[in-house]
Amino acid sequence: MTTQLGIPIQPRPEEVSRKQTLGAAIELCADLAGFALDKTLQQELGVDKAQFSRWHSGAEGIVWPKFTRLMDVCGNDAPVLWMLHQRGYDLHSVRRLETETEKENRLLREENAALRRVLVGASS
16 A cells, blocks of 8 residues: 555536535545546555445445545545535535645745845846
């Protein structure tokens, strides 16, 4: 099992809201990452075919650490968004919080832009 995370891709709210079950949202999660519900994804998650099938069919719950691993490997949050939709949330207004790395990058970009303004002003 590798520890590689999927390239982040945000599912469209319309895609998520069309799914009728959590299993269908899990399938969307995998599809968006280019996985079929197959051995490759099961191996990546460290689960066997039977357990994965039970998650997909709804016959067995999925514990949070394995659920987050699924979304990390696939690079999207389709199952959680589906749950929010089922609970009546507007998926168009749900947004992720800025991570520490994103915050640091934003602050550095702002500092860089301010320094450029100073340099341009000094050379005029």
